[in-house]
Amino acid sequence: MRAKKEIGEDATEPSDAGPLNGLDADSRQDPLFVNSLGKGLAVLQAFGSDWDALGLREIAQRTGLNTSAAQRFTHTLTQLGFLRKDERTRRYRLGPRMLNFAYSYLRANPLYDVAIPIVISVRDEWQETVNVSVLDDTDAVVAIRMPSQRRINSNTAIGRRMPAYCVSTGRAVLAWLPPEQRKAVLDRTDFVRLTPRTTIDRATLEACLDQVRIDGFAMVEEEADLGEMAVAAPIFDGERKPIAALGITTSTAYWTMEDAREKLGPIVMQAATAISRSLQGWHAF
Amino acid sequence: MRAKKEIGEDATEPSDAGPLNGLDADSRQDPLFVNSLGKGLAVLQAFGSDWDALGLREIAQRTGLNTSAAQRFTHTLTQLGFLRKDERTRRYRLGPRMLNFAYSYLRANPLYDVAIPIVISVRDEWQETVNVSVLDDTDAVVAIRMPSQRRINSNTAIGRRMPAYCVSTGRAVLAWLPPEQRKAVLDRTDFVRLTPRTTIDRATLEACLDQVRIDGFAMVEEEADLGEMAVAAPIFDGERKPIAALGITTSTAYWTMEDAREKLGPIVMQAATAISRSLQGWHAF
């Protein structure tokens, strides 16, 4: 009975195998993969943006775990302080300890220290929302965000993930990726039309990225959120790898494309360049 | 009973069964606690604020795991995208996915949406660093931070944790906790002298908290960081439980205590009150 189902090798086994219905595709044939850890993290990720707390049953449903497993994992996470439990309603919420991870990430990354003062001064000078996003595979993830007074899109916060192809910061990084990497990322990308103006045609996008390289910065108008436009320029690490981008997000109500191109383009380029300069000697991966 | 037999009906098993009794040794008393999850999260938390990536051996050392375990957990976390591995140096770093957790936490909490516009307007009007911290047991954890231009303490970022007793936001919350809760928290607190001016005497602190209640806000000067002073007022949930505080942090070079008390005190009180007002109907736990 040991056997461990080595894929198609179990002629001796009485044809059971089948309905093990492993919930996680990755669990099956990777002997180094610790399933319990994956499940536990899945529980944490089950907490979406809902304002109400989750009951055990709902957590189980969202993660695909059975009640017993959900019970064990919520219990463990509560003990460790990552979840909080309302003893009265018996529901769970994420605890402030979840912020620890962001802190560790930001502090362990020179990008944060270097970019913060620059982001702030650009924001204050132009009174527009400024952010720095890093590329994570096919997504652009907001790492720093300083909202302006007039346009506070509060559904954006640190950690927000958007498909790179349709946001300015994402495109700024994509444009400077080595060709084969750009191709690889776009191959993995799932092109979805987020607004009527989203570019979902691969060829169009590639042409756009080429133009971005010529311009030195990326511009996007209403391709991710209606009413928003953004301008972004790439940030490079010490090996000239594009790892992030600094972007200004504003409203189509305040700027025309032409104005933005003319005025904000040079601003983001300069700011991003200043950050890259301070990142000499840093190797990201 | 005996379910689980759907898979591979093996009656052949001689039912020897191991005596799993006894032998608890030092294993955890808690049968619901999933050790693997705890260890995996310990690995994530092993990444401190160092800028250099960690090798397997160092991770093992920091977490107290042996090499094999560290290997499994780093592997798993890398697969899941939480760690990144430099294939050349074979070292690990936290990946941007770590920011997901912060995003979920912030978005799932009405405090964030409500506080952001207020924090921004206070910051812009006074040109001082404004933040909102939530109480997590004995710690105050920064949840929102808008640094001013003139004082950018970049070693503070979202998620920074400070002992509640020595920071203004922490004291503002402690002061309004119900007496028995305040006592319980302080009982658990480890009083450490962070600067020469830190209050570490319990009685002095309690008197200070009582005064905070009278004043309506907390003031702290150089008790956590030299050269810094801060003023903070409590934020309440719908059940009038103090859950967080809004604070202004500034430099002793710009303000005297008297000026700050007179001018900033009312500001933070008003801002915090406005936030609390919008939090009616919200029950935190």
Next chain:
DNA sequence: ACAGCTTTATCGTAATGCGATAGCTTTGTA
């Protein structure tokens, strides 16, 4: 090139997590 150290791969073992189930608490409805 060799020695020392770190990382990767392998594998037998038993401890750990699994999941069914029964008892208990809360919520909803008449």
Next chain:
DNA sequence: TACAAAGCTATCGCATTACGATAAAGCTGT
């Protein structure tokens, strides 16, 4: 108020899963 339904908690035997020792393979530096 009582009853039913749903959700949560506690328990337990079993086998799957994680454990950790070890050997092989890669680096690093003298």
